[in-house]
Amino acid sequence: MFPQQLVNGLTVGGIYAIVALGYSMVYGVLQIVNWAHADVLMVGTFIGLILVTQLHMPVLAMVILAAAATALIGITVERAAYRPIKSDNRRMAVLVSALGMSVFLQNLAQLVFGSSTKPLPTIKKIPYTIGSVSFTNIQIIIGVTTILMLIILYIVVYKTKMGIAMRACSVSIPNAKLMGINTNSIISMTFGIGAFMAGIAGICIGTYYNAVYPTMGYMLGMKAFSAAILGGIGSIPGAVVGGFLIGIIESLGAGYISSGYRDAYAFIIMIIILIIRPSGILGAKHIDKV
Amino acid sequence: MTIRFGGLTAVDSVSLEQNRGEILSLIGPNGAGKTTFFNLLTGVYQPNEGSIVFSGRNITKMKAYERTNFGIARTFQNIRLFKSMTVLENILVAHKDCNQETLLSAVLFPGRIVKRRKAVIEKCLELLDVVGLADMKEELATSLPYGKQRLLEIARGLATDPQLLLLDEPGAGMNNLEKEELTRVVHHITKKMERDVLIIEHDMKFVMNISDRIIVLDHGMKIAEGLPHEIQNDKKVIQAYLGSGTFKDDDE
Amino acid sequence: MVGDREAKMKSIKLTTGTKTILLGIFTAALFIVPFIIKDTYILHVIISCFIYSCLALSLNLIIGLTGQFSLGHVTFYGMGAYITALLMMKASMSFWLTILISAAGVGIFGYLLALPALNLRGDYLAVVTLGFGEVFRLFLVNAIDITRGPMGIPGIPSPKIGSFVINTKQEYYFLALIILIAVVIFVRRLIISGFGLSMLCVKEDDVAASAIGIYPRKYKLWAFVIGAVIAGIMGSFYAVYMSFISPSSFQYGESITMVSMVILGGMGSIAGPILGACILTVLPEALRSFSEYRMIIYGAALVIMMIFKPNGIWGLDKRVRNIYMLQAGRGVKNGKSASGIQCDNSLRRADSGR
Numbered sequence: 068m069f070p071q072q073l074v075n076g077l078t079v080g081g082i083y084a085i086v087a088l089g090y091s092m093v094y095g096v097l098q099i100v101n102w103a104h105a106d107v108l109m110v111g112t113f114i115g116l117i118l119v120t121q122l123h124m125p126v127l128a129m130v131i132l133a134a135a136a137t138a139l140i141g142i143t144v145e146r147a148a149y150r151p152i153k154s155d156n157r158r159m160a161v162l163v164s165a166l167g168m169s170v171f172l173q174n175l176a177q178l179v180f181g182s183s184t185k186p187l188p189t190i191k192k193i194p195y196t197i198g199s200v201s202f203t204n205i206q207i208i209i210g211v212t213t214i215l216m217l218i219i220l221y222i223v224v225y226k227t228k229m230g231i232a233m234r235a236c237s238v239s240i241p242n243a244k245l246m247g248i249n250t251n252s253i254i255s256m257t258f259g260i261g262a263f264m265a266g267i268a269g270i271c272i273g274t275y276y277n278a279v280y281p282t283m284g285y286m287l288g289m290k291a292f293s294a295a296i297l298g299g300i301g302s303i304p305g306a307v308v309g310g311f312l313i314g315i316i317e318s319l320g321a322g323y324i325s326s327g328y329r330d331a332y333a334f335i336i337m338i339i340i341l342i343i344r345p346s347g348i349l350g351a352k353h354i355d356k357v
Numbered sequence: 358m359t360i361r362f363g364g365l366t367a368v369d370s371v372s373l374e375q376n377r378g379e380i381l382s383l384i385g386p387n388g389a390g391k392t393t394f395f396n397l398l399t400g401v402y403q404p405n406e407g408s409i410v411f412s413g414r415n416i417t418k419m420k421a422y423e424r425t426n427f428g429i430a431r432t433f434q435n436i437r438l439f440k441s442m443t444v445l446e447n448i449l450v451a452h453k454d455c456n457q458e459t460l461l462s463a464v465l466f467p468g469r470i471v472k473r474r475k476a477v478i479e480k481c482l483e484l485l486d487v488v489g490l491a492d493m494k495e496e497l498a499t500s501l502p503y504g505k506q507r508l509l510e511i512a513r514g515l516a517t518d519p520q521l522l523l524l525d526e527p528g529a530g531m532n533n534l535e536k537e538e539l540t541r542v543v544h545h546i547t548k549k550m551e552r553d554v555l556i557i558e559h560d561m562k563f564v565m566n567i568s569d570r571i572i573v574l575d576h577g578m579k580i581a582e583g584l585p586h587e588i589q590n591d592k593k594v595i596q597a598y599l600g601s602g603t604f605k606d607d608d609e
Numbered sequence: 610m611v612g613d614r615e616a617k618m619k620s621i622k623l624t625t626g627t628k629t630i631l632l633g634i635f636t637a638a639l640f641i642v643p644f645i646i647k648d649t650y651i652l653h654v655i656i657s658c659f660i661y662s663c664l665a666l667s668l669n670l671i672i673g674l675t676g677q678f679s680l681g682h683v684t685f686y687g688m689g690a691y692i693t694a695l696l697m698m699k700a701s702m703s704f705w706l707t708i709l710i711s712a713a714g715v716g717i718f719g720y721l722l723a724l725p726a727l728n729l730r731g732d733y734l735a736v737v738t739l740g741f742g743e744v745f746r747l748f749l750v751n752a753i754d755i756t757r758g759p760m761g762i763p764g765i766p767s768p769k770i771g772s773f774v775i776n777t778k779q780e781y782y783f784l785a786l787i788i789l790i791a792v793v794i795f796v797r798r799l800i801i802s803g804f805g806l807s808m809l810c811v812k813e814d815d816v817a818a819s820a821i822g823i824y825p826r827k828y829k830l831w832a833f834v835i836g837a838v839i840a841g842i843m844g845s846f847y848a849v850y851m852s853f854i855s856p857s858s859f860q861y862g863e864s865i866t867m868v869s870m871v872i873l874g875g876m877g878s879i880a881g882p883i884l885g886a887c888i889l890t891v892l893p894e895a896l897r898s899f900s901e902y903r904m905i906i907y908g909a910a911l912v913i914m915m916i917f918k919p920n921g922i923w924g925l926d927k928r929v930r931n932i933y934m935l936q937a938g939r940g941v942k943n944g945k946s947a948s949g950i951q952c953d954n955s956l957r958r959a960d961s962g963r
Contacts, residue, residue, distance in 0.1 A: 100732050148912045154919030156876075158731065159678070163872045166865050167911025174904035285861075289743065296736050327751035334740030341737055342725040399820060421819035430820070437817040439810055441877070441925040449933055450810050451821035455803035460831065463802030464795055474803075478934060517822050 070200045072322040073315060078206045078275065080314020081213030085268040086291035087298070087306040088220065089141075089261030095237040095301035096257045099158060102165035103144050105288020106172035107262050109281060111137030112269035113180050116187055116279050126189050134266035141262020142255045144168055150254075169284075176281040184280040187273040209271045216264055217307060223260070224303060233257060237301065286330060290317070293337040299350020308348060312336075380547055382556045382564045384588075385574035386597055391557045392434055394574065395523050398555075399431045400424045412520065426453070430519035432510040434526045434557075438498040444509055445494035448481040451516035481516055488512045488542055504535035511542060521553045522546060528560050536560070540567055565589065573597065639786060643779040652778040654894050656850065658887045659785040660843055663792045665870040665882035667839035670796070672868065673876030673925075674805065675832040676812030678731055681722075681738030682867045684745045685837040687859030688715050689844025691749065694762045694854055704768035708845045712838045719837025720830065727829050742861055749856035761855025768849050781850050788846060792839055797879055799835075801932045808832060809877065873914055875924030884922050 086108065093101045115133035118124045124132070148168045154160045193204040224230040235243040236253050244250050272287060273279045294313045298305025313333045320332035340348065383391050396402045398409060400421035408417040416424055430451075438447050449455045454477045462470050485491040488508040493501065498509060507527050514522050524543075528536050540563070546552050558564045564571065565585045573581040573588060575597040581588055588594055646652060668682045692711035696702045702710075726737050749756045756762070768775045768784075775784055799805045808828045810818040815825040848854050866889060874885020892910070896903030920926055 094732075100735075148916075151916045152919055156920065159672075159872050159876070160915045160919035162678075162735075163869050164912045164915035166869060167908045167915070169908070171905055171908030171912065174901075174908060178901050178905065289739070289861075292736060293740065296733060300732070325751070328747055331744045331747040334744050338737050338740050338744075341729060341733060345728050345730070345733065401816065401819075420824070421816075422822050422824045425820060425822035433817065433820075437814050437820075439813045439817065441809065441813065441928060442806075446806060446933060450803070450806045450823070453822065455933070456807045456810075456821065456823050458803035458807075460799070460804050460835075463804045464798045467798055467802070474933065477803075513821060 068199075068322060069319075070198075072318045074200055074202050074206065076315035076318030077311065078209050078314070079272070079318065080311035081210060082268045082272050082275075082310075083287075083291045083294045083314050084307045084310025085213060085216055085264045085271075086287060087295040087310045088303065089265045090292050090295040091298070091300055091303060091306040092233075092257050092261050094295070095303075096233065096240075096254060097149075099149065099161045100165070100292070101144075101149075101258070101261070102162065102288075103148070103168040103172060104141075104261065104265060105284030105291070106169045106176075107137060107141050107144060107284075108265035108269040108287065109279075109284035110140055110172055110176055111262070111266035112187070112273045112279050112283065113176055113281075115189075115266070115270045115273070116180075116185060119187070119189055129189070130267060130270055133270060134263045137266025137269070138259040138263040141258045141265070144172075144262075145255060145258040150251075173281050173284070180281065182281055184278045186277045187270070187279050188277075189270065189274045205274055209275060212267065212271060216267065220260070220264070220303070229253070229256060290330075290333045293333050297337045297340055297347055299347030302347070302349045305347055305349035377553060378547055378551055379569045380543065380554045380556065380567055382558060382568040382571045383574060384558065384561075384564055384571060385580075388576075389574040389597075390577040391574055392525060393577075395431060395525055395557065398424075398523060399429060425517050425519070428518075428520035429523065430514035430517045430521070431523040432507070432514055432525055432527060434529070436503075436506050436510055438506060438510060438513070440497070440499050442498055443494060444490055444496050444498050444501065445478075445481060445485065447498045447509060448484055448513050448516045449477060451513045452477050452481060453518065484512045484515050487515070487545055489538065504531040504538075507531065508535075508539065508542060511546075515546065515550070515552075519552060521555065524554060524556045524558075526557050526559065528558055528563050536563055539563075543567060636790075640783075643782045649778045652782055654891060656778070656782055656785045658890045659782075659789045660847060660850075661867070661870060661886035661890050662883045663789055663843050664840055664867050665874065665886040666792055666796050666879065667836040667843075668867050669871050669876060669878075669882045670799070670808070670832045670839075671836040672871050673878075673882070674800070674808040674812060675829050677727075677829055677832065678735040679738045679833070679836075680735045680861070680864050680868060681740075681742040682836070682840055683859050683861065683863040684722075684738075684742040685715050685719060685840035686844040686847070686863070687745065687749070687854075687856075688718060689841030690848040690854045690859070691756065691762075691844075692841070693845035694765045694848040695755070697766055697849075698762060698764075704766075704845070704849055708842055711841045711845045715841030715844070716834050716838040719833045722837075723830050723833035727826060739861060739864065742859075742864055746856050746859055746861075749859070756856070759856060761853055761857075763853045765848050765852045765854070767852070775849075785846065785850075788842070793879060793883075795839075800879065803933065804828075804831075806933060812877075869911060871921075873911070873921055875921030875927070877925040878923050878928060881921055881923035 086105070089104050089108075090101060093099065093104070111133055114136045115129055118129040118133055119126070148164045149161055152160050152164055190205060190208065195202055195204070222230075224233060232243065232248045232253050233256070235246065235248060236250055236257075240250050243253070269283075273283070290313055291310065294309035295306045296309070297312060298307070298309030300306075313336070316336050317329060317332045321329040324332075383394065385391055393402065397404050400416075400419060400423070404417065408415055410416070411424075412428060414427075416427060416429075419427065439450065442450070454473050458470065482491060482494070485494055488511060490501075490505060490509055490512065493505070498506065501509060507530070511522070511524065511527065514524075527539055527543075531539060543554055543556075544567075547554055556564070556568070565588075568585055571581075571583065571585055571588045572579060573591070573594050575593075580593045580597060581591045583591070642655070643652060646655075664682065664686060668679065671677050671679045671682075689711040692714050693704065693707040696707040696710060697704060722738070722741060726734055729737055750759050752758070775781060807818070807823045808831075810821070810823055811825045811828045818825050847858075851858075870885035870889050871882050872885070873889065874883065875881025889907075893903055893907055896906055899906065
C-alpha cells in the first residue's frame with residue numbers, strides 16, 4: 068500500500084508544487100498573497116474544457132492555448148485589482164480586493180459555465196500495474212509535465228535576463244527601478260508565468276479527477292498556498308519541496324489514518340511546521356532592523 | 358558585550374559605565390555598531406557574551422518592555438512615533454498608569470480610574486511643556502515637522518519615567534535653532550529632572566558642546582574614551598573618521 | 610455604539626449634546642422597529658446585521674486594534690454555536706448557562722490558538738488561522754457521532770426566561786439588539802482606555818511599543834481571547850436563533866466576509882465595522898432581484914472599494930483625537946484645574962473637527 072500512496076501523492080504533489088510556485092513568485096516580488104490565484108486557475112481550466120469539448124482541439128494545442136489565456140487573465144487580475152491600490156495599509160487592502168476578485172471570478176464562472184461538475188475528456192485513461200502499484204498514463208503525463216515545467220521555470224528564473232530582473236525585483240523594487248528595470252512589466256510577467264503554470268496545473272488536476280467546477284480552485288489553492296508557506300514563501304525550491312511534501316503527506320494520511328480528513332492533513336502539517344519554524348523549511352529568517 | 362550576526366561581529370567586547378546625571382556620548386563612523394549597541398542595551402537584541410548591570414541589577418535577560426519599566430527608555434534613529442495618534446496620545450501611552458491600565462478596570466469600572474487618568478494627562482501635558490509642544494497636543498504626531506517629531510520622541514521616552522534615556526541621533530535632520538532647543542531639553546533632563554542621558558550623534562559640534570564624556574566606537578570596538586577635548590585630539594579617533602588610507606566598506 | 614454613547618457621553622453633554630440626542634433617538638428608534646416592521650424577512654436581515662456587527666467588532670479587536678491578520682474568526686463562531694447546541698440538546702442545559710460555557714470554552718481555545726500563532730507574522734498568521742478553521746470544519750463533518758456530520762443539528766430549543774420563551778422574530782430581535790449594545794459598550798470602553806491605546810501601539814509598531822514598556826504579546830493574546838469570546842457568544846445566539854446548525858454555515862467564506870466587513874467599514878473604529886457589517890449583509894440581499902449577478906457585483910464592489918477607499922469608510926483616519934480624555938473629562942469638570950479646561954477644549958475641537 069505504501070508505494071501506491073507514494074505514487075498518488077507524488078502525482079498531486081507535483082500539481083501542488085506548480086500552483087504553489089505561482090503564489091511564491093508573486094509573494095517574492097510583491098510581498099502580497101495573490102488570493103485569486105486559484106480562481107484564475109479554475110477559469111483557465113474551464114477555457115481548456117471549452118476548447119476541447121466545443122472546438123475539439125488537439126490536446127497539446129488546447130493546453131498551450133488555455134495556459135496562454137490563463138496567463139492573460141492572471142495579468143489582467145493584477146492590473147485591475149492589485150496595481151491600482153495605493154494605501155499605507157496596502158497588504159490588507161490588497162487582501163480584500165483579491166478576495167473580491169476571487170468571488171467575482173467564481174460567480175462569473177458559475178454564471179457562464181453553470182455550477183455543476185463537468186468531466187474533462189482530454190486523454191483516454193490507460194491503467195498499468197507494476198507489482199502492487201497501479202497507475203495510469205495520466206499520472207505519467209502529469210509527472211512528466213510537472214518536471215518539464217520545473218526545468219523550464221528554473222531556466223527562466225536563473226538563466227535569462229528576465230529571471231535576473233525578477234530576482235532583482237524580489238530583493239527591492241525601488242532599487243530594481245533605479246537599475247533601469249521596467250518593474251511594471253516584470254510584475255506582469257511574474258503574474259503571467261504563475262498563471263500560465265496554474266492553467267496547465269488546472270488542466271492536469273481536472274483530467275486526473277475528471278472533474279471541473281467553479282469552486283475547484285479553493286481547496287487546491289489552499290493546499291498549494293500551504294505548500295508555499297511550508298517551504299518558505301518567496302522561495303522557489305521551497306514551493307517545490309512544500310508541494311511534494313503536502314501531496315505525499317495527504318496521500319499517506321488518507322491511506323493510513325482516515326480519508327475523511329484527507330483535506331485536513333495539509334493544514335495540520337503546515338501549522339505544526341510553522342510553529343516550530345516560522346519562516347518555513349527553506350525560507351529566509353527575518354531580522355528586524357531597528 | 359559582544360553580538361554577532363552570522364559571521365559579522367557587530368559589537369565586539371565593548372564595555373562602558375555611566376555615572377549618575379551624566380551626559381555620555383557614543384560616537385563613531387557609520388556602521389561602527391552604535392545603534393546595535395543601543396539595541397543591546399534596550400533588549401531588542403540579546404548579547405552573545407557579556408552582561409548589562411543597571412541600578413545594581415543584572416538585566417541582561419530582561420525583555421525590552423521589562424527594561425523600560427525598570428528605567429531605561431530610548432528614542433529611535435528613524436523616528437518611530439505612532440502614526441494614527443496625536444502628540445498627546447503618543448506620550449500618554451508611554452506613561453505607566455496609562456499603558457498598565459487593566460482590562461477589568463477599563464471595562465467594568467471606568468468611573469474609578471477617572472482620577473488617575475486625569476493625573477496622567479496632567480503629567481503628560483507637563484512633559485509636553487518641557488519639549489515645547491504643549492500647544493500642538495491635538496495634532497497628529499506625523500504632521501509635526503521632523504525636528505519636533507524628534508523632541509516628541511524624547512518626551513515619549515521621558516513619560517516612561519526612566520533613570521537612563523538613550524537618544525539615537527536626536528539631532529539628525531534638525532536645523533541650528535532646533536539643535537539649540539534640543540540642547541536645552543537635554544540639559545533640562547539631566548539638571549532639573551536628574552536623569553542620565555546616553556547620546557549617539559554625528560554632529561561633532563553638538564557632541565563636544567553637550568557631552569560630559571565621550572566614547573568612540575569603530576568596527577564594533579571601543580577605540581577611545583574621555584572628555585570632549587581629549588577625544589578631539591585623539592589620533593585613533595581622527596584616523597577612524599578620516600580613514601587610514603585603506604578603503605573600508607562601511608554602510609549602515 | 611448607540612446605547613453606549615448615550616450612557617457614556619452624559620458627562621460631556623455640553624460639547625456633544627446634539628450628537629448624544631441623535632444617538633439616543635436612534636437607539637430608541639431601534640427598539641421601536643419591530644413594532645412597526647412585522648415583515649419577518651426584513652427583521653431577519655436586521656438581526657443578521659446585528660450578529661455580523663458583533664462579529665465584525667470582535668474581529669476588529671484582532672485585526673484593527675492589534676493588527677493581527679486572522680482569517681479564522683468563523684472557527685470561534687462555529688465553536689460557540691456547536692457548544693450551545695450540543696449542551697442544550699444532549700445535556701438539556703439552559704441557554705444562558707451554555708452561553709457562559711461557550712464563551713469560556715471558546716476563549717480558552719482562542720488563547721491556545723494564539724499562543725503559538727503569535728510568533729508568526731502577517732500572511733503566515735492568516736494562513737494558519739484559516740487552516741485551523743478548515744481543520745475544525747472537517748472535524749464537524751467527520752465526527753458524526755458527536756456533531757451528526759454534514760446533516761447538522763436540527764431542533765435546537767429556544768431560550769427561556771422563567772416561563773417566557775423567546776420564539777418570534779421580534780423577540781429575537783430584542784435579544785440581538787441587547788447583545789449588540791452590550792458589545793458596543795464593551796468595545797468602546799476598551800478602545801478609549803489605556804488598554805485600548807496600548808493595543809493600537811502594538812498594531813502600529815511593536816518595537817516602539819516595547820520601548821515604552823508595553824509587552825506586545827500580552828495585548829495580542831488578549832485581543833484573540835476577547836475576540837474569540839464575543840464570537841463564541843454570537844455563535845450561541847446563532848444556534849438558538851436558527852434552531853439548526855450545520856458545518857456548511859461555518860465555512861471559510863464566512864471568515865473572509867467578516868474580514869471584508871472590518872476592512873471595508875474601517876479598521877480600529879466602532880462605527881466602521883458596524884457599517885461594514887450592515888453593508889455586506891444588506892448588499893447581497895438587496896441584489897437578490899439580480900439573483901445570478903449579485904455575487905459578481907458583490908465581488909466587483911469589493912475590488913472597486915479597495916481601489917478608491919482602501920482605508921475603509923470609517924477607519925483610523927477618522928479617529929476621534931485624544932480619545933483617552935473622554936472619560937477623564939468627567940473628572941476634569943468637577944476638578945476645574947488648569948489642564949481640566951484644556952481637556953474640555955480639546956474635546957470640543959476633536960468633535961467639531963472630525
